[in-house]
Structures are given as structure tokens and as C-alpha cells.
Amino acid sequence: MVVTSRAALAALDDADPLAPCRARFALPDGVIYLDGNSLGALPKAAAERAAHVVGQEWGEGLIRSWNQADWINLPRRVAAKIAPLIGARPDEVIVADSTSINLYKLLAAALRLKPDRPVIVTEVDNFPTDLYVAEGLVRWLDAPFELRAVERNALGAALDDRVAVLTLTEIDYRTGERHDMAALTRAAHEKGALVLWDLSHSAGALPIDLEAVEADFAVGCGYKYLNGGPGAPAFLYAARRWHKTIEPVIAGWMGHATPFAFGTDYVPAEGIGRFLTGTPSVIALSLLDTALDAFNGIDLRALRAKSIALTETFIALVEERCSGHGLVLASPREAPSRGSQVAFRHEQGYQMMQALIARGVIGDFRAPDLMRFGFAPLYVRFADVFDAVEALATILETGEWREPRFARLATVT
Ligand SMILES: Cc1ncc(COP(=O)(O)O)c(C=O)c1O
Structure with a gap:
């Protein structure tokens, strides 16, 4: 009742x-704010952090803050705060770039892990960027790569032994309809495919257990229920079992094993760090870092x-x-x-x-x-x-x- x-x-x-x-x-x-699923509200502490990062860390600390304020580790430190919200271990998550870019990085990596399987399966009503990114990737790779975008109720039938990866958004951005992550991940794995979940409308709104559902990869926005501010950096998850074999499609210097050795050859960092690309967005990451403290004790x-x-x-x-x-x-x-x-x-x-x-x-x-x-x-x-x-x-x-x-x-x- x-x-x-x-x-x-x-x-x-x-x-x-x-x-x-x-x-x-x-x-x-x-104001009654019923749009935190699109842009989260401002955490008071984030406004204070912004003033501190700009005025003190940048203004006074200047370049010393990369070490003294530990700016360089923000992508990992923020990731460690997101990990418990999505049922991941801290070293399985990194925070960088946008959800769209992270989707591209992980879809490309997934196709590399399954070289004899050219198909990406998704839902025809997935969020547009999820569709565009997958479509753009297969167009770039050319035939025989293919995006198979099907109705929600046809997902099971779309999985076969040509499928490299199933990519879905757990909660539909329009209707809020929720997929059964465990069942779909299992179904894809039974066919030998990998699974990539977009958790943009899930993280910070409900418990997620990526480890329990045995998801391979995931991405999600930092600016919705995580309250990181407009255009906040996104998160990227890869299960530990893939860390040794997964190849980053963008071999940026921040994903290098030793970026400050300035070697001319690319050697990917151990683990999830290889999905970093360029210089971290320090101000935006700092806001998200503080915003996530609103989940302390929740x-x-x-x-x-x-x-x-x-x-x-x-x-x-x-x-x-x-x-x-x-x-x-x-x-x-x-x-x-x-x-x-x-x-x-x-x-x-x-x-x-x-x-x-x-x-x-x-x-x-x-x-x-x-x-x-x-x-x-x-x-x-x-x-x-x-x-x-x-x-x-x-x-x-x-x-x-x-x-x-x-x-x-x-x-x-
Ligand atoms: C499900 C989903 N995925 C991805 C995005 C886009 O993310 P970004 O703009 O960070 O690339 C959105 C934005 O609303 C979204 O709802």
C-alpha cells in the first residue's frame, strides 16, 4: 500500500x-530537483574543493601539485571510491575521459580479445552514443565487422558464436527499464562472448555487483547520480582476469608503464592503468573525488x-x-x-x-x-x-x- x-x-x-x-x-x-539522473546536484564540499584546487593547489602549488597534492594519482584515487558502488575491486576501475570514449576503448579491446568473432551485439534502443560509438568502430574496421542492434526481447537470439561482445546499458535512459545483468551476462558467456555494461544510470542509484555477475567490462558517467558536475570524467572497469591480455586502442603516455621515463617505445602499464590516455583533468577529477564522499557511510x-x-x-x-x-x-x-x-x-x-x-x-x-x-x-x-x-x-x-x-x-x- x-x-x-x-x-x-x-x-x-x-x-x-x-x-x-x-x-x-x-x-x-x-526548487524540487528531479533531474539528478541527468546532472547530479552540487555537493557543498565540491564547491569548497574547487576553490581549494584552483586557489591553493594550482595558484600556489603550481606544477609542484602533481606530486605534493598527488594530482597524478587522481584517476586511481577517484576510481577506488567508485569501486564499492559497482561491486569492483579498486584496481579494476580507472576514471578518465568521457563515457563515449571509454566505450570505444573497451569495445575495441574486446574485439581484440576475440579475434575470430566480428560481431558486436546491442539493443536498438540503447543510448545513442553507445550505438554511434559501436557503429563508428565497426565502420572504421570495415567488413567483416558488424554491429547487430536488436530489440530488447531478441537479445538472447542474437547471441551466437560470431559474437565478440554484448554491450548494453543496464537502465534505459528514457524509461528506466532495467536489464537483468546476471542473466544476460551468463547468456553471453555461454556463447563465448564478452559483456560490456554501461552503468551511467545505475552507479550511485542502486547496488551493482560486477564481480558477482561476472561482467567483463563496464563504463559509466560521473555527472549523474555520482554528482561530479557537468561533464565530469567517466569511469571504466575491466575485470582483473583481462588485465594481462587486454590491449589499449589509444596508447597514450599516461597509460605507459613509466610515463616519466619518456621512453620512445610504448610499454603499457600493468593492469587498469593502461586505459589512461592523456593528462588527467585535475579540476574535474577533484570535484568528483569530493562529490563521492557524499556516499560515505551509505x-x-x-x-x-x-x-x-x-x-x-x-x-x-x-x-x-x-x-x-x-x-x-x-x-x-x-x-x-x-x-x-x-x-x-x-x-x-x-x-x-x-x-x-x-x-x-x-x-x-x-x-x-x-x-x-x-x-x-x-x-x-x-x-x-x-x-x-x-x-x-x-x-x-x-x-x-x-x-x-x-x-x-x-x-x-
Ligand atoms: C547511458 C548513457 N551512456 C553514455 C552517455 C554519454 O556519456 P558521455 O557524454 O560522458 O560520453 C549518457 C549520457 O547521458 C548516457 O545516458
């Missing part, structure tokens, strides 16, 4: 063991329980308060199949979302018709869910969303 009265929801906030985490974030007054099972309760409450309230306006749930109704976001479909969803944002309830829109709402359990409250749905009900009942100003299409939706 889902609780839907504001008083009862406020009581849930009072009893919520995660409620104190909200104070770790700088959230503007009058029980990921409690995080998931709250995420499920928030999304269930939202679905129940929207269906109760906004019925008759043509909104259709696009996310799975069953909690285990859903990530930490909920999408409702409506032909005029864009205008409705703009009207909501004007009222301080921030979600986003994904073409052609999805209003998307993310529930970052570290800082979204149950009372926020109630107030957000009240605002949605008001703009629907008054028809406020029909105002022409809400139809203007922004560059970023």
Missing part, C-alpha cells in the same frame, strides 16, 4: 535514515529501498492526481525492473515539462514524448514527490502548459 497523503509522506522523511544526506548538497530554495540497499519507495509514490500520486489528462506510464510498474527514474508519455510532454520547470519542479524531456523524472535518493524527499505532483496536477488542470512560451524548443531538453 503506497502512502499518498502529504502528512504521511513528511512522516516518512522524518523516519528516513538517508534524510541527513540532503544537507550535503547545495539545493536552491524553491548502505546501498537502503538507498535502493528509498529509490523504490520514491518512484512508487510518484507513480501512484500521478495516476491518482493527474488522471484524465492522457499521461501514460512509460516505465515498468514492477519496482525490480525499474531504475531510479520514472517517465510518463504525453504528446505535449515538452510543453508540460517546461511549465513544470517554470514552477520550480525540474525534470526533463526526451523526444518524442517522454517527461522524465529522476529520484536521487540522497537528496530527494518524499514530501518533494507530493509537491511535484501537485504542481503537475495544477498545470494540467489550469491548462497553464498551453501558454506559447512553453512551446519554444531549447537546445538542451
Whole structure:
């Protein structure tokens, strides 16, 4: 039975063991932020760290900070904080570049590990960059390499002995629908294929156990539930069993075994470090480093329980308060199949979302018709869910969303 009265929801906030985490974030007054699945909120400590890195480490320390502030090891130090969130060992993760670039690096490496298998399998509704990167790679390599992009329910049938790697996003960026990582990884392995998971909408939202599911590779964004800031560096995971044989497609100097020996021959670093390419993005890595401290002491099972309760409450309230306006749930109704976001479909969803944002309830829109709402359990409250749905009900009942100003299409939706 889902609780839907504001008083009862406020009581849930009072009893919520995660409620104190909200104070770790700088959230503007009058805003209900339901877009942490796209860009996480600003951790207060990250703003302080930024001032320190720029003013002290860079301003005063200058080049000495590579050693004195240990800038050089930031990709590994930040990775060690992400590792427990994804069920990895610290030496299996590195933080560098963007998710798109890390996808390319790992797909190329996976094809090299399976030289007699030319096929990459993915889902036709995967996030565009996941599709573009895989498509671009096979085009670059030319025939017989092939990208096999199939419907979600055809993934099992698409796996055969020509497949080198199955690459999927665990949680669908539009609907929040969740794949069964363990079952799909097992199915791919049974056919002799490797598996690469995109955890962009999973990391920091729910527990992930890459080791238990025996995943080979993974990538994910640093700026969504990990709150590293716009364009934060991404993470890359490779299971230890591949470290000795995996070849980096970009042989950059930071992935060299001894970059400061300045040798003319490329010798890859031992282990995951070979996936570094160029000079680490120190300011961005420092922000992500501090942002991850917001997860200190957090029980990921409690995080998931709250995420499920928030999304269930939202679905129940929207269906109760906004019925008759043509909104259709696009996310799975069953909690285990859903990530930490909920999408409702409506032909005029864009205008409705703009009207909501004007009222301080921030979600986003994904073409052609999805209003998307993310529930970052570290800082979204149950009372926020109630107030957000009240605002949605008001703009629907008054028809406020029909105002022409809400139809203007922004560059970023
Ligand atoms: C599932 C998924 N993968 C990859 C990306 C893109 O990552 P990046 O811009 O860091 O390359 C996104 C961005 O939203 C995403 O949702």
C-alpha cells in the first residue's frame, strides 16, 4: 500500500535514515530537483574543493601539485571510491575521459580479445552514443565487422558464436527499464562472448555487483547520480582476469608503464592503468573525488529501498492526481525492473515539462514524448514527490502548459 497523503509522506522523511544526506548538497530554495539522473546536484564540499584546487593547489602549488597534492594519482584515487558502488575491486576501475570514449576503448579491446568473432551485439534502443560509438568502430574496421542492434526481447537470439561482445546499458535512459545483468551476462558467456555494461544510470542509484555477475567490462558517467558536475570524467572497469591480455586502442603516455621515463617505445602499464590516455583533468577529477564522499557511510540497499519507495509514490500520486489528462506510464510498474527514474508519455510532454520547470519542479524531456523524472535518493524527499505532483496536477488542470512560451524548443531538453 503506497502512502499518498502529504502528512504521511513528511512522516516518512522524518523516519528516513538517508534524510541527513540532503544537507550535503547545495539545493536552491524553491526548487524540487528531479533531474539528478541527468546532472547530479552540487555537493557543498565540491564547491569548497574547487576553490581549494584552483586557489591553493594550482595558484600556489603550481606544477609542484602533481606530486605534493598527488594530482597524478587522481584517476586511481577517484576510481577506488567508485569501486564499492559497482561491486569492483579498486584496481579494476580507472576514471578518465568521457563515457563515449571509454566505450570505444573497451569495445575495441574486446574485439581484440576475440579475434575470430566480428560481431558486436546491442539493443536498438540503447543510448545513442553507445550505438554511434559501436557503429563508428565497426565502420572504421570495415567488413567483416558488424554491429547487430536488436530489440530488447531478441537479445538472447542474437547471441551466437560470431559474437565478440554484448554491450548494453543496464537502465534505459528514457524509461528506466532495467536489464537483468546476471542473466544476460551468463547468456553471453555461454556463447563465448564478452559483456560490456554501461552503468551511467545505475552507479550511485542502486547496488551493482560486477564481480558477482561476472561482467567483463563496464563504463559509466560521473555527472549523474555520482554528482561530479557537468561533464565530469567517466569511469571504466575491466575485470582483473583481462588485465594481462587486454590491449589499449589509444596508447597514450599516461597509460605507459613509466610515463616519466619518456621512453620512445610504448610499454603499457600493468593492469587498469593502461586505459589512461592523456593528462588527467585535475579540476574535474577533484570535484568528483569530493562529490563521492557524499556516499560515505551509505548502505546501498537502503538507498535502493528509498529509490523504490520514491518512484512508487510518484507513480501512484500521478495516476491518482493527474488522471484524465492522457499521461501514460512509460516505465515498468514492477519496482525490480525499474531504475531510479520514472517517465510518463504525453504528446505535449515538452510543453508540460517546461511549465513544470517554470514552477520550480525540474525534470526533463526526451523526444518524442517522454517527461522524465529522476529520484536521487540522497537528496530527494518524499514530501518533494507530493509537491511535484501537485504542481503537475495544477498545470494540467489550469491548462497553464498551453501558454506559447512553453512551446519554444531549447537546445538542451
Ligand atoms: C547511458 C548513457 N551512456 C553514455 C552517455 C554519454 O556519456 P558521455 O557524454 O560522458 O560520453 C549518457 C549520457 O547521458 C548516457 O545516458
